[in-house]
Amino acid sequence: MRVLGVDPGLTRCGIGVVDGAPGRPLRMVAVGVVRTPAEETVDRRLVRIEEGVEAWLDEHRPEAVAVERVFAQHNVRTVMGTAQASAVAMLCAARRGLPVALHTPSEVKAAVTGSGRADKAQVGAMVTRILRLDAPPKPADAADALALAVCHIWRGAGNGRLAAAVAAHGRTAPRLPPGTRR
Numbered sequence: 001m002r003v004l005g006v007d008p009g010l011t012r013c014g015i016g017v018v019d020g021a022p023g024r025p026l027r028m029v030a031v032g033v034v035r036t037p038a039e040e041t042v043d044r045r046l047v048r049i050e051e052g053v054e055a056w057l058d059e060h061r062p063e064a065v066a067v068e069r070v071f072a073q074h075n076v077r078t079v080m081g082t083a084q085a086s087a088v089a090m091l092c093a094a095r096r097g098l099p100v101a102l103h104t105p106s107e108v109k110a111a112v113t114g115s116g117r118a119d120k121a122q123v124g125a126m127v128t129r130i131l132r133l134d135a136p137p138k139p140a141d142a143a144d145a146l147a148l149a150v151c152h153i154w155r156g157a158g159n160g161r162l163a164a165a166v167a168a169h170g171r172t173a174p175r176l177p178p179g180t181r182r
Contacts, residue, residue, distance in 0.1 A: 005149030010081030014141030
């Protein structure tokens with residue numbers, strides 16, 4: 001499976017492509033960052049991100065796109081820019097009919113390091129190790145994008161099998177007797 005990971009940001013949008021399957025060695029295909037100048041208007045910056053994501057989709061032809069789920073921060077301006085960049089990536093994938101998965105930062109950290117509280121250096125070190133790279137990808141946004149792709153390959157396959165099994169049984173969750181709590 002080939003996954004495009006997107007670490008959304010208005011100034012730096014990390015992008016990484018990983019090939020692989022659960023239980024097999026993963027391989028980095030490409031990694032980079034789409035940058036936009038802070039002095040440009042938000043609408044122009046979003047167009048630049050869209051053009052960058054589209055170029056990566058054209059060049060690398062992923063089978064799925066994994067995007068970091070936006071989480072609440074104290075800085076509303078940062079959250080807004082991140083959410084807007086995230087929406088652009090999801091829109092680009094949806095236009096092509098590609099499945100989009102959202103993964104929280106702690107889910108990604110836990111998948112690649114074993115701890116949902118890992119710092120950026122730990123994530124970079126584990127991405128380097130998992131993908132057998134010579135050095136951690138720079139900047140951290142690029143390493144985070146690869147971590148998203150790795151997380152999706154490792155977790156997405158299990159989630160996909162679970163969803164298929166549930167769909168095969170024609171229901172969304174096991175039915176419990178009335179009055180029973182979950």
